[in-house]
Amino acid sequence: MTARxxxxxxxxxxxxxxxxxxxxxRTLVTSGIVLIxxxxxxxxxxxxxxxxxxxxxxxxxxxxxxxxxxxxxEYLRWRATRFRTxxxxxxxxxxxxxxxRRSLARERIRTVDITASPLxxxxxxxxxxxxxxxxxxxxxxxVKLDPxxxxxxxxxxxxxxxRTPAAExxxxxxxxxxxxQLEQQQAPLATLDWRWAAYxxxxxxxxxxxxxxxxxxxxxxxxxxxxxxxxxxxxxxARQAIADVAVGATMAVVLAxxxxxxxxxxxxxxxxxxxxxxxxxGYRLDREADGTLRVRRGLLTTRSISLEERRLRGVExxxxxxxxxxxxxxxxxVATGMQHGGGSERTDHKTLLPAAPRRTAHRVTSAxxxxxNAPTGVPLAAHPRAALVRRLRWSLAPVLVxxxxxxxxxxxxxxxxxxLAGTAMWLCLLxxxxxxxxxxxxxxRNLGHALAGRYLVSRGGAARRSTVALQRSGVIGWTVRQSIxxxxxxxxxxxxxxAAGSGGYQVRDVGxxxxxxxxxxxxPDLLGPFVERTAQS
Amino acid sequence: xxxxxRLRPPTNRLNPRCLAWxxxxxxxxxxxxxxxxxxxxxxxxxxLLILAAAIGVVGxxxxxxxxxxxxxxxxxxxxxxxxxxxxxxxxxxxxxxxMSRIQTVDTARGPLQQLFRLATVTVTTASAKxxxxxxxxxxxLASSLAEELTETTQATPGDAT
Numbered sequence: 001m002t003a004r005x006x007x008x009x010x011x012x013x014x015x016x017x018x019x020x021x022x023x024x025x026r027t028l029v030t031s032g033i034v035l036i037x038x039x040x041x042x043x044x045x046x047x048x049x050x051x052x053x054x055x056x057x058x059x060x061x062x063x064x065x066x067x068x069x070x071x072x073x074e075y076l077r078w079r080a081t082r083f084r085t086x087x088x089x090x091x092x093x094x095x096x097x098x099x100x101r102r103s104l105a106r107e108r109i110r111t112v113d114i115t116a117s118p119l120x121x122x123x124x125x126x127x128x129x130x131x132x133x134x135x136x137x138x139x140x141x142x143v144k145l146d147p148x149x150x151x152x153x154x155x156x157x158x159x160x161x162x163r164t165p166a167a168e169x170x171x172x173x174x175x176x177x178x179x180x181q182l183e184q185q186q187a188p189l190a191t192l193d194w195r196w197a198a199y200x201x202x203x204x205x206x207x208x209x210x211x212x213x214x215x216x217x218x219x220x221x222x223x224x225x226x227x228x229x230x231x232x233x234x235x236x237x238a239r240q241a242i243a244d245v246a247v248g249a250t251m252a253v254v255l256a257x258x259x260x261x262x263x264x265x266x267x268x269x270x271x272x273x274x275x276x277x278x279x280x281x282g283y284r285l286d287r288e289a290d291g292t293l294r295v296r297r298g299l300l301t302t303r304s305i306s307l308e309e310r311r312l313r314g315v316e317x318x319x320x321x322x323x324x325x326x327x328x329x330x331x332x333x334v335a336t337g338m339q340h341g342g343g344s345e346r347t348d349h350k351t352l353l354p355a356a357p358r359r360t361a362h363r364v365t366s367a368x369x370x371x372x373n374a375p376t377g378v379p380l381a382a383h384p385r386a387a388l389v390r391r392l393r394w395s396l397a398p399v400l401v402x403x404x405x406x407x408x409x410x411x412x413x414x415x416x417x418x419x420l421a422g423t424a425m426w427l428c429l430l431x432x433x434x435x436x437x438x439x440x441x442x443x444x445r446n447l448g449h450a451l452a453g454r455y456l457v458s459r460g461g462a463a464r465r466s467t468v469a470l471q472r473s474g475v476i477g478w479t480v481r482q483s484i485x486x487x488x489x490x491x492x493x494x495x496x497x498x499a500a501g502s503g504g505y506q507v508r509d510v511g512x513x514x515x516x517x518x519x520x521x522x523x524p525d526l527l528g529p530f531v532e533r534t535a536q537s
Numbered sequence: 538x539x540x541x542x543r544l545r546p547p548t549n550r551l552n553p554r555c556l557a558w559x560x561x562x563x564x565x566x567x568x569x570x571x572x573x574x575x576x577x578x579x580x581x582x583x584x585l586l587i588l589a590a591a592i593g594v595v596g597x598x599x600x601x602x603x604x605x606x607x608x609x610x611x612x613x614x615x616x617x618x619x620x621x622x623x624x625x626x627x628x629x630x631x632x633x634x635x636m637s638r639i640q641t642v643d644t645a646r647g648p649l650q651q652l653f654r655l656a657t658v659t660v661t662t663a664s665a666k667x668x669x670x671x672x673x674x675x676x677x678l679a680s681s682l683a684e685e686l687t688e689t690t691q692a693t694p695g696d697a698t
Contacts, residue, residue, distance in 0.1 A: 336663070476638035477667040480544060480631040487629070495666065497634075503665030513542040526635050530614075530621055532545040 013086040030070040114304040126153040192283040199355040200276035201269035202322030210268025313474035313500035317376040321463040334501035375455035375469035380448025386489035387509035391440035403428035547614035555673035559604035567596030639690040
């Protein structure tokens with residue numbers, strides 16, 4: 001081989017490959033799927049008149065062919081993928097017919113997440129996802145190494161997140177020693193309390209999970225023809241009952257419905273609890289010596305999520321509807337460079353603490369932010385009454401419109417239809433109006449804002465209450481919005497824009513003077529020069 | 538005695554040629570629509586002629602009046618510390634982006650804007666929701682402004698997050 005111009009570069013950090021066990025692992029997975037698929041295929045071939053040995057021969061040939069193709073493909077992929085760490089950059093390249101390269105500046109690397117599915121764990125492997133701060137729409141922002149050896153993954157995490165890549169060797173040794181000492185001294189910021197599992201079934205997912213279980217059972221039942229007849233019988237029975245409108249039969253239907261609802265609820269609760277166990281088993285939140293927060297959790301699939309503290313701009317305390325009734329909530333990180341909008345996977349990536357009692361959440365928040373008191377727990381200034389009026393209008397309008405619709409229908413029709421529409425109208429008015437009013441009152445009471453030390457705190461939300469504490473130094477602009485309706489009653493919505501989290505956090509329907517003063521005080525010199533004050537008598 | 542606090546309007550108006558630009562933009566919608574309806578009226582249903590006339594009258598009125606109003610409402614200002622804009626009337630919006638947090642400064646000129654020698658300057662920060670847009674500056678002013686902003690922001694260290 002002749003000398004190549006890039007050999008000198010290569011000496012700095014040598015290229016390495018993914019773990020070679022990936023070929024075996026992927027081939028095994030594919031063969032598993034193929035073998036399962038082979039059963040119905042074999043039945044089909046046999047039914048077409050082939051003998052059993054002939055059928056088996058065809059199947060074996062097919063399975064073997066697919067396995068070989070997979071193995072070859074995975075081998076090529078393994079050969080083609082290489083990565084290395086140099087003092088300045090992390091480089092990844094894929095060289096097979098076409099060459100794809102990705103090079104991340106190491107100082108831009110913000111997250112190194114490690115996940116290991118059960119299959120990975122059997123082989124002692126893990127997936128590493130390296131993310132930069134970019135909020136790219138596609139997956140271009142980061143690099144995924146799938147798989148590397150578990151120990152290598154851990155080493156990569158430490159290596160890539162260490163802040164001083166070019167430190168002197170002895171310095172490095174010393175810092176590492178200090179780091180180890182620190183790690184030993186520091187207890188985790190939070191560990192799992194099994195009582196939190198009780199909040200899991202309160203999630204809105206519960207009914208959906210229950211329905212999924214029922215759907216699955218129904219499918220299983222319908223697989224068995226004669227038993228499936230029962231379902232038809234039941235349906236016919238229900239029809240009969242409705243047709244008869246006999247009190248006894250109706251009672252039976254009601255009973256059946258109640259049983260079904262209870263069953264769905266129970267199945268959902270069990271499902272949610274199981275999901276919680278899978279997701280949060282072994283949960284612990286640590287502050288690592290290298291200035292990162294690290295969440296480790298997971299029963300079957302283990303996850304390790306690291307977040308540089310330098311990127312943390314605050315936290316969000318989220319009280320989901322059911323959980324809020326139990327006076328609990330979860331804590332999410334508000335950090336720059338977090339990809340969002342990518343579905344629920346991303347949501348749990350930023351979760352620092354699962355739904356836990358408020359006091360625990362505040363304690364963890366204050367530990368995470370290194371503040372004596374959790375800013376999400378401070379008393380907040382209420383917003384003007386006009387905000388309540390707006391909320392009442394929003395929540396009552398749809399109810400009244402629907403009620404009016406029924407009213408019109410009642411006046412236009414005759415007989416039982418008019419009765420039905422009339423009843424519906426009254427139900428709407430008597431049931432809907434108080435509920436709507438309560439929702440509006442709750443949404444109004446949830447509004448609040450404050451300045452707590454280094455943090456700007458804002459709370460809002462109707463059923464799902466969310467309190468965000470945003471570092472004042474993380475505010476990189478203001479948007480003040482005032483609709484013509486708000487102008488009439490002297491309200492504004494102030495949005496603090498930030499590089500972190502969702503990009504902007506609102507203080508909704510705050511009094512005009514209060515809101516502007518808040519913005520002015522939170523970040524002096526930014527909005528200040530554009531605010532004018534006039535004395536009014 | 539109480540104190541009233543409010544945001545003052547930014548000092549600068551957009552370029553007066555914006556009036557023409559906005560009016561042409563309206564005309565490009567209103568005229569073809571009127572013509573199509575009028576042609577249909579001549580060929581098929583005479584009643585459509587009334588509709589065409591209505592569209593024409595209302596459209597012209599809007600084309601003349603609305604831009605005049607927009608011109609009064611849209612304002613901008615660049616100080617040595619921040620970029621500040623005000624837009625809208627029914628949903629009025631004030632936006633501030635500090636110089637130290639500006640990441641990119643873009644100028645864009647659509648075909649119509651080129652005709653009127655106008656340009657749009659968009660200033661973005663690291664926030665997904667923090668972009669400040671000034672649409673309708675004199676093209677030359679826009680490019681010198683963009684240059685000036687770029688220089689100022691390059692002088693600021695850090696990644697502005």
